[in-house]
Each structure stands twice: as structure tokens, then as C-alpha cells.
Amino acid sequence: MKQLFVFIRKEFYHVFRDRRTLLILFGLPLVQILLFGYALTSEVKNIDLVVTNVSNDVLGQRLTNQLRSSAFFNVQEQPLSPTQIESAFKKGQIKAALIIPAGFSADFTKARHATLQLLTDGSEPNISKTVLQYVNAIVQDFQRAQQPVTSISPVITPEVRLLYNEEGNGSINYVPGVLALILMIVCTALTSVAVVREKETGTMEILLVSPFKPVMVLVAKAIPFLILSLANFAFILLLAVYLLQVPIAGSLLLLFIITLLFIATSLSFGLLISNATNSQQVALLISMMGLMLPTIIFTGFIFPLENMPLPFRWISNLVPAKWYYAAVRSVMLKGLGLADVWKEMSVLCGMTIVLLSITVKRFKIRLA
């Protein structure tokens, strides 16, 4: 036990004397939280919208004002000809244009049928779709406001609620994703590099010749990163709650246990990688390409899994982060309990056992 303690103390020296490791440990979570929380938001705000009001009548003007008053658009009123509009789109000067045709008021009040033309830049589908939705919603509102009370009101009015995220906070989704990413980096990449470095420098030989049990080398390498990961977990949660205003709906203890499980899985992955490689670069490359990319792609926090072809969804089941992400979302955002996340937890448990047994077995083979 004393030997283990001596070893762990040495590992902490390594960590705290390496600026790069420290940066990854504490700089990365901060950057990612800020990035996903603020910069990479999927909400669309302040879109430039050109309104060409050909009608120049009362209702046309009212509609323009209503668009202007919404936070989504920067409305610029410009009397442009169709060719001017087209060339402005081609040059990329505008992303969306609304054309209010001549006689808009008359059509609306007398013929009871008016049209509008909305043009968007389809080469940016996300923005286009958002603009379409927003303009539609505003036009609906406008229409209702213009109609006299006596006229037939629409029979169906959908009442929309964003459950578990009533304010539509865009960063809420990212917190579990960032947690998964950071823990993966710390546990898998840093751990594998820490073990492989001993091989590269030749100190691993010295350790293997010493009475220190080889398996204990793995344990001694894993424990410091376990502790650091937990510190990171607390750090990210604090950032999430106080900086991004993401509430923790469920049990903190359950969240902690799930995280501990995921850390165990990631650590086993890291140790397995370190067994299979002999250079720090290769270890880092495998951790990054083999685990970071799948974590980003197949977890579902950036690209919805539901939209992927079936084979990809099968693959996604092999990615530990997917299960962790799902469980954290359930507990943290939806406030669900053990009964709803036991499946994810058992998958992580199973993965850990399989990975660890392969690692220990391989470690023995290498020594024989």
C-alpha cells in the first residue's frame, strides 16, 4: 500500500509539472463550455432580412414593422428589383428577402387572399429553415391581429412547450456532451500517454524489474487520473450551473455514480491503448481518432442519432460516451431516477469489465 502511495505521488508530480497536461485538464473544459455555451449556439438571431415593400400600403408597412420588432431579424427596407435581389443573393450580401407585392392591403381585405414571397439562401439550409419558420410564425400572428373579431378564428391552435427546457436554453444539450468529451480526453488520452511515456523513456523496464507488481503499475497510473477526472466533473458542473444556467434536475449522487462508471470505462480504454502501443504519439492518435471522433459523432449531442442510417446507429452503440450522454441527460436535465438509467449503467459496466479483462490479460502475455 505504501508503495502504491509513493507511486501515485510521483504521478501527481508528472501531471503538475507538465504545462500541456495542466492545460488539457483545466483549460479545455473551460474553453469547451464557453465554446458550446456561447459561440456554437444553434439558435439563430439577428438574421439580415431585406424587405422589398412594393405595395407601400398600410398593411404592408404594419407587417414590416412587426418583423422589425422581433429579435430574430435585422430588417432593412430596400426597394430592390428582382434582378437586383438575385445579384445580391449571388454576391452573398443577403441571406433572406421578403417581397410584399403591390396591392397587398386590397388583396387581404377585399379578396381575402394575399400572397408574400420569401426568398432564402438555400445553400445554408439551417438558416433558411429557421428564417422560414420565424417568418411564418410572425405572419400567422400578424394575420390573426388584422382579422376582425367576428371573423372565423382558426379552429386549431397548437400550444407548444419545450419540456425540460422551457426557456429554450441552447447550451443545455452541450453540457452532458462536454462532460463526456472531457472525461474521455482526461481518462483515455492522458492515461494512455502517461503509461506509454514510461515505455518510451525506459523507466517501465525498471519498474517491471522492481518488486512492484506490474498490474499495480496500471492501478497507480489510473488512480491519479480518476481523482483528476472527478475534479474536472465538479468543475464542469459548476460552470454549467453558474455560467450557463443549466439546472441539475435529478439526483447529484446518481449523476456522480454514473460519471464514476464512465470514468472507469474510459480509464480501461486508456490502459488498453497504452498496452497496445509503444509511442506517445500513436497512443494520442488512437485516443483522439479512435475515441474522440466517435464520441463527437455518435453521441448525439451534435448530430442527432435518429437521423443516421441504421448501420451507423448500430456502431453508435459501441461508443461508451453515447450511453453516458444518454444517462446524464436523463438524470441532469429530465430529473429521472435509477429506474430509467439502469440500462445505460449496465452497458457501461459491461464495457468496463470486458476492456479491463482484455487489458490485464494482455499485460500478462507481454511479460511472459
Place this chain on the structure above:
Amino acid sequence: MDPVINHQLPSPATADAAIECRELSKKFGDFMAVDRISFHVQPGEIFGFLGANGAGKTTAMRMLCGLSYPSSGHATVAGFDVYREQEKIKQHIGYMSQKFSLYDDLTPLENIRFFGGVYGVAERVIKERSRELVQSLGLEKEANKLVGALPLGWKQKLAFAVALFHRPRIVFLDEPTGGVDPVTRRQFWDMIYEAAEKGVTIFVTTHYMDEAEYCDRVTIMVDGKIEALDTPVHLKHRFHCDNMDEVFYRLARTAQRSDA
């Protein structure tokens, strides 16, 4: 140019052998890396282990250090069996490899404390011995600097001192002086003699033939077999050579396999 030459070869009958091998072999598939080697090393002896790259030196040494199991044959190290008592062997040997084997981002004292701790040396003893060690190496000023900042020569001496720190009965040195300047190599060999005087058995591999002359006895391995085993003086006499370099060349050029 001989260093401390007053070192006496211990008589073969003094005690049980520090290392004893009988027909020790290691096979990788069809490849006989080590082919039925037999020798014994006396306590306090400086035993040189020579051979071209790929001759099987490292494989033989790994078996003796408890890093791998032999395919056949018998061997004991410090009286313990290499098949059944690897853990006990590890307690009683020190090891230093050609690669520099301390942690660059730790200070000399932290390195000493770490390796001392790993070998289970008591905290109090570690303190005492590390103070002595730092003094004898003249490292007082550098004791709290990072090892990475030390010149290679000092690093090697420190690594040797660390290998001896837990007072092993046998120390294995795998090309310990690679890349070190001649002056430091001399100082290094002085340290080896000093340790041998205290009764530590030295098992050393080297590519430098002048170092082979410093050994009490030398074995030369060719293609996994021991081709010669004797004192440097006898070897030179037997092969009618002026120095060990010629002896080595004579034997090694018959080798069928080069770098493995």
C-alpha cells in the same frame, strides 16, 4: 589506463553462486534466442556479458531479471529459482538499462525517494541514505533541480546509485555507459569497483572492449551460445590477441545472425 586494479577476484569456493545457469534456453517459435547457456557468477564478481547485437544478451538478461520465463534449462539468481521465485529475485537485484532510466521531471531526491519507496525501503532509511548519496556524488547543489537539467554523465551515475539504493545482492547493467564521455566512463567504473568491493555482484553488458578488460571474467555470446568464458587475460592468451577487441572480433565475425 587501468582504473582501480587492486580489485581481487573472489575465489570460486567462497559462497553459493550469485547467479547460476545450466543449459538455459529461450525459444521464440523456431528461433533459439538463447541456446543452452551455462555459467555461474560468484558474489562480488564483475561479470562481463559481451556479444554483437542480436546475439541473445538481452534475452538472457531478461530471464535472469525475472522479466521473462526460460523455455528450458535451470537458473538461480541470488539463490532463487527463475521459474518459481521471480518476485524474490526482484527484491534482491538492481537494474540499470542503456536507456537513461530516471524521471527527467523529478529532482534527484524525488527519484531516489520514488525508487526507494517502490522497493519498500523504510522512509527513515531513505532519508538517511539519500543524504549520504547526494554527498558522495557531489550533487548537493543539484539535489533540488530537475534531473532533466543535469549533464548525462551525472544522470548515469545517479541512475547507478539508484539501482544500488535498496542494497541489492546483484546489479544488472545493460550497456550502462552508452553515449557517455571517456572521463565519465572511468568514474562510472570506479563506482562499479566500489560496489563490487562491498560484495555486490555486477553483471554488465557492454560494447566497449576496454570496459571488457575491467571485468573479472567475460563471456562472449555468438548466435545465442556462449563461445568463450574466462578472465580477460586468459582469453587474450588463448586467442593470441593483444586486446579484448581482437578477441571479440575473432569470435563475433563467425556469427550467422546480425541485428535481430
